[in-house]
Amino acid sequence: RGLGACRGGLATIRVEVEGAEEKLDLSTDYSYTVEVAGSEAKVVAPTIYGAMYGLETVRQLGSSGVLPHSRITIKDSPDYAWRGLMLDAGRRFFPVSLVENILDTMATVKMNVLHLHASDFCRFSIESKVFPNLTASLTGDYAGHYTQDDIKGLIAYAKARGIRVVPEFDVPGHSRCWRAVKEAGAQFCTDEETQNQLYGDPQNKTLEVVLAAMDEMASLFEDDVFHIGADETAAKGRCSVGSTFALEREILNHLRGKGKTVEGWEEVLFDAGAATNDTIVNTWSRHLAKDATASGRRAVENKGSSFYFTRPAAAMAEGWKVCWYDLASGVPAEQRNLLLGGEASMWTDTYLAENQCGAYSGAAPVGAPLFPPSRDAEFAQSVGGMIWPRGFVAAQAFWHYDSARDPTSAEFVAGVSKITDDVIANGGFACPTNCTCDQLTACGKPYIKAEASVLV
Numbered sequence: 001r002g003l004g005a006c007r008g009g010l011a012t013i014r015v016e017v018e019g020a021e022e023k024l025d026l027s028t029d030y031s032y033t034v035e036v037a038g039s040e041a042k043v044v045a046p047t048i049y050g051a052m053y054g055l056e057t058v059r060q061l062g063s064s065g066v067l068p069h070s071r072i073t074i075k076d077s078p079d080y081a082w083r084g085l086m087l088d089a090g091r092r093f094f095p096v097s098l099v100e101n102i103l104d105t106m107a108t109v110k111m112n113v114l115h116l117h118a119s120d121f122c123r124f125s126i127e128s129k130v131f132p133n134l135t136a137s138l139t140g141d142y143a144g145h146y147t148q149d150d151i152k153g154l155i156a157y158a159k160a161r162g163i164r165v166v167p168e169f170d171v172p173g174h175s176r177c178w179r180a181v182k183e184a185g186a187q188f189c190t191d192e193e194t195q196n197q198l199y200g201d202p203q204n205k206t207l208e209v210v211l212a213a214m215d216e217m218a219s220l221f222e223d224d225v226f227h228i229g230a231d232e233t234a235a236k237g238r239c240s241v242g243s244t245f246a247l248e249r250e251i252l253n254h255l256r257g258k259g260k261t262v263e264g265w266e267e268v269l270f271d272a273g274a275a276t277n278d279t280i281v282n283t284w285s286r287h288l289a290k291d292a293t294a295s296g297r298r299a300v301e302n303k304g305s306s307f308y309f310t311r312p313a314a315a316m317a318e319g320w321k322v323c324w325y326d327l328a329s330g331v332p333a334e335q336r337n338l339l340l341g342g343e344a345s346m347w348t349d350t351y352l353a354e355n356q357c358g359a360y361s362g363a364a365p366v367g368a369p370l371f372p373p374s375r376d377a378e379f380a381q382s383v384g385g386m387i388w389p390r391g392f393v394a395a396q397a398f399w400h401y402d403s404a405r406d407p408t409s410a411e412f413v414a415g416v417s418k419i420t421d422d423v424i425a426n427g428g429f430a431c432p433t434n435c436t437c438d439q440l441t442a443c444g445k446p447y448i449k450a451e452a453s454v455l456v
Contacts, residue, residue: 010067011039013058018046024164025224026340030112031077034058038070049162050077053110060108063422080327080341082300083398084113085391090120090170090177091357092348092371093144098380098429100157105388105428107161109395109419114158115227115343118217119169121176121196122357126151126167130216131209137180141353141372151220166263167221170229171210172198172239172247176359178209185209189239196359199238200247207247211254224261225280228252231265233272241272248274269295280340284308290330293338301327301342306394310347312438313390317408319436320390320416324397324407344394346387350439351379367439369448378447384429385437389420 019029032045032054043054057074061067085106087094094102103114118125124134127147135145146154155165171178176196178186185205188195198206218226228251233244252262252274263280266287275281281292284302292299302308306325313319327342349356351367370379393407393416405412417433424430431437440446 013041015051016044017048017051026081034074036072052162078399082113082341083111084115084343086115086345088117088348089125090117091122092351095376096150103158105423109392111395112163114163114165117168119177120174121359124177130212131181133180143373164223166223166225168227173233190237194359200243207250225263226255226260227263230268245272245274248272289339293331293335298338298340300340307344309386315436317413320393321407323390323393326401342398344391381429382447385431385442388430389416392416392419
């Protein structure tokens with residue numbers, strides 16, 4: 001697409017990358033400088049990833065075909081190293097093409113961490129060659145998992161866009177999917193059909209199964225960080241707080257010994273207490289990032305009331321204003337280095353065929369019609385509309401929060417609307433400007449089209 005300056009077109013874009021480092025981690029430098037003078041533009045960055053961001057900025061500046069000024073200078077860098085989005089593929093499966101679509105949109109708004117929640121009540125979503133039953137049991141409406149080659153492809157696709165892929169295998173709670181390997185030794189707290197929490201038995205049979213699977217998955221994902229979940233556990237049946245602590249701590253120390261930095265939801269620190277000093281803590285419910293940093297640990301803020309996209313949002317600013325949140329709220333200046341950043345979470349609880357895939361009783365959720373693989377196309381549109389545009393506001397808060405900016409102002413609304421329109425025009429899935437979207441509809445129109453009746 002041609003970019004016009006005030007006189008003539010933008011004929012040349014020169015890119016200067018100062019370093020050759022291509023590894024993605026918490027220390028990656030995403031800063032960049034853009035200079036436009038007449039028909040020439042220059043992007044200078046210390047890494048290829050900063051250069052990508054600079055080029056994306058130029059593209060967005062000229063998305064209408066005309067640059068706003070003939071001379072432009074921009075120097076920009078993020079306030080936080082972790083600007084993430086969590087996708088819950090452990091409940092409703094996200095096909096590869098959908099993940100790639102979301103990665104493209106993440107790159108557009110400079111988000112740099114895909115947190116892949118790969119196991120939960122409904123599925124262990126990645127092929128295991130050590131325990132093939134983990135995915136072999138996924139059939140019919142529950143079909144859907146990534147092959148190991150799929151994962152390698154997604155990691156490469158993400159890296160080409162400056163995005164890290166951090167996997168999560170949620171244990172010992174949310175572990176109903178591990179029922180597929182009970183014959184291999186996995187044990188649960190209780191014996192009822194709804195069992196969903198792993199038991200750290202005295203003979204360590206459960207531990208052996210979990211570590212074997214974790215070792216296989218850790219070798220598949222190149223990122224330094226590995227998430228073990230550790231949320232929403234309970235003392236029930238055979239499981240005590242002590243047995244849960246012991247199981248979590250054994251897993252943490254094992255992965256640390258494999259060179260991984262372990263991450264967990266806030267319960268790993270505040271409930272079972274298994275967190276080690278170097279565990280990264282995702283705060284989300286009863287705690288904020290300031291509570292984790294006060295313990296001397298690094299934190300990622302997933303504040304549920306601001307960044308959980310499980311439920312539909314109201315249209316436009318009324319729906320996204322809660323995402324304009326200062327991640328550093330209450331964090332003392334001397335602890336700011338422990339605040340890694342923020343993350344939005346797209347949980348798929350409301351898209352399941354039955355409540356938590358049988359872990360709990362109750363009616364099927366509202367999005368149940370989009371659970372079967374036959375509805376992958378409609379699910380892609382739906383979940384895109386649930387994430388964006390409020391995800392764009394979260395991304396901006398993760399990059400640089402400014403308390404002086406009003407997320408309901410005309411200027412802010414115009415900016416979000418522009419990026420929404422741009423993403424949709426380039427094939428991304430998002431809730432259109434001036435619309436309300438929920439699990440089953442966009443702008444009042446259903447994703448599942450009514451089948452025409454046939455007269456005989």
